[in-house]
Amino acid sequence: METTKHEKKMNLxxxxxxxxxxxxxxxxxxxxxxxxxxxxxxxxxALFPVPFYIWFMVAFVRNVRGLDELERKIQLEALALxxxxxxxxxFTLGLMELAVDLPKEDWSYRHxxxxxxxxxxxxxxxxxxxxx
Amino acid sequence: xxxxxxxxxxxxxxxxADLAEKLEVSRQTVNAIxxxxxxxxxxxxxxxxxxxxxxxxxxxxxxxxxxxxx
Numbered sequence: 001m002e003t004t005k006h007e008k009k010m011n012l013x014x015x016x017x018x019x020x021x022x023x024x025x026x027x028x029x030x031x032x033x034x035x036x037x038x039x040x041x042x043x044x045x046a047l048f049p050v051p052f053y054i055w056f057m058v059a060f061v062r063n064v065r066g067l068d069e070l071e072r073k074i075q076l077e078a079l080a081l082x083x084x085x086x087x088x089x090x091f092t093l094g095l096m097e098l099a100v101d102l103p104k105e106d107w108s109y110r111h112x113x114x115x116x117x118x119x120x121x122x123x124x125x126x127x128x129x130x131x132x
Numbered sequence: 133x134x135x136x137x138x139x140x141x142x143x144x145x146x147x148x149a150d151l152a153e154k155l156e157v158s159r160q161t162v163n164a165i166x167x168x169x170x171x172x173x174x175x176x177x178x179x180x181x182x183x184x185x186x187x188x189x190x191x192x193x194x195x196x197x198x199x200x201x202x
Contacts, residue, residue, distance in 0.1 A: 069173050070161040131164040 010059075010066055017059035029110065045128040070131060077130075078123030087118045133200075134193040138166045140184050154180055171200050 031037065031045045065077050068079060093112060141151050141162075148166070150157040155176065164170035172180065172192075187199045 004146060068157040068161050071158060071163055073170075081188050100167055131160065 010062060013061040014063045017052070017056040021049060021056045022041065024052045025049040074127040075132065077127035078120055080122035081126060082116065082119040085123075086116050089115055089119075133168060133171045133198065134195075135168070135170065136191055136193075137162070137180070140186075140191065141166075156182055 028045050028048050032042060037045065054068065064072060067075065091109065093102075098106070133160045137151075141148070146154075148159045152162045155162070156174065156179075158175050161170065161172075161176075165172055177192060180191055182189060
């Protein structure tokens with residue numbers, strides 16, 4: 001399938017949205033980890049990456065819609081695997097929090113969410129292997 | 133699902149990439165259909181039959197009790 005001009009533009013849009021979200025997320029995190037900001041500013045900074053994430057989500061859905069039927073099936077299977085695994089991770093963490101004192105610096109949600117893309121890419125690799 | 137895609141493609145000296153381009157899918161999709169790991173959608177099956185000027189059942193063979201490949 002030859003990559004058309006429209007597809008190239010879509011891929012670039014997806015890449016730009018992904019990079020922007022990652023950059024603004026880590027910028028917000030760095031700002032929040034430093035002290036000295038007023039609470040209202042801290043809340044604003046914490047919410048700052050949200051529009052970039054929404055941009056990423058829209059670009060992701062557009063990207064999936066532009067894929068061919070097998071690749072869409074692979075995406076569905078990857079998400080079907082990654083979503084319940086992400087739930088497993090979060091509820092186990094929640095129960096472990098009740099069971100023992102987990103150090104917040106290592107086990108907070110700001111660390112755990114980053115596991116989700118790993119589960120998604122693992123799901124993609126697993127599903128893709130099936131059709132090779 | 134068994135199919136004659138590889139034979140029909142070879143008769144025309146087309147590579148998987150050539151066929152993929154004509155069907156507007158990826159080469160991986162053509163490969164997965166040829167190796168019977170993926171059953172195409174009805175839309176893609178019709179597109180394939182039009183491309184080869186053959187009936188769908190002349191390309192894809194369905195046997196009763198068969199489960200989907202994927």
